[in-house]
Amino acid sequence: MDDDVMMDSQDDFHDELHDTELWLQRILREKDAAESDRAKLLARIAISQTWLRKTIREEVPPGLLARVRANVVVEAAETIRLAGRTETKFIRTNGRAVYRWALGVLGAAAAMIFVVRTLQILRYRADSNALLDSMVSHDDDGWGDAFALIEEDFDDLYNGVESFRTGDDLFDEALEDLNELLSAAEEEDWS
């Protein structure tokens, strides 16, 4: 064995022993018997491992690295290809999902527009329909208040009755108008 190799082994051995010793000291300070046993065991293992390192010689077959590299290149290319396909599939899948979402939103918007427009048409029709007109009025926001006009009619009716009951002014005026009409009329007009 070369001197350099021997020196390296010795350095490794000393480093390992030193590390083990530090660990052992720490463990012993903690007074943990089980850990202490393990530390002693580890120290013995470290010594045997140093022996093993000197005994085992690396025997890598010629060309192994080149063969592994070639295989790794092929595998990496395949992995990249598969990843690309997965990515494309992901984009496609998400594209479809977005498309479906867009369709859904458009559909909902169309349905809402249809409902609003229908209500507007109904309101327009209601404006021109006497029966509905009597039942539906619109507030400032444009929304219908179905009983507002009925309520107003009731108010007018009540006020009219009240005015007849409390004062004869309107009745007198009406009579005077009638007399004038009657006196102004020619006799033959009655024949």
Add this chain to the structure above:
Amino acid sequence: MMELVAESEREKNSTEMIRRAQRLEPDSLDAIVEEYAPRLYGYFHRVTGSRNDAEDLVQEVFVRVVRMLPHYRHDGRFDAWIFRIAANLHRDRLRRLKRSPVQGYFEPDQATETESGPRAGRTAEDGGLAPSARMEREEETRRLEAALARLPIAEREAVMLRHYGELSFEEIAELMQTPLGTALARAHRGLQKLREWMTTS
């Protein structure tokens, strides 16, 4: 202080390399192969006893590494992650062998046993050795492999995970699903037996 700075710099470079490897950049993948393939090969060779199986398993580890790298979350223990994949593959192999008892768990290659193969026991270091020294080395390798073959699987695995994977015993215990004390005891017993058999044979 200088050592700490150097260590921190190494860690930073390693993290950067792993990050680039996660994007499957060829240079970083090459660096990972260079760093881990020899260690993985050594681990598989020692636990299976077969060079062919070891090479197949190394290739399989890297296939898995490449596939899983983009999802890997680096927590500073890349070695442990790679060797966890390796140990799981080894376990799968053991399970398969249990189902088909034609082949044993540990069968040293003919080439290694007979030294007749072109790769038998050769390393780069052997180049400058005298024939007698080379023979001595080859003899030692054969004895080591014979000793490893006698070792119970669990002890062999614990010793090799520590040796090649440089895993902590906590990691080995977690990987082997045993208490820490058991993992330590297995490694210790395994190493003791190896030394004993190697020196007495």
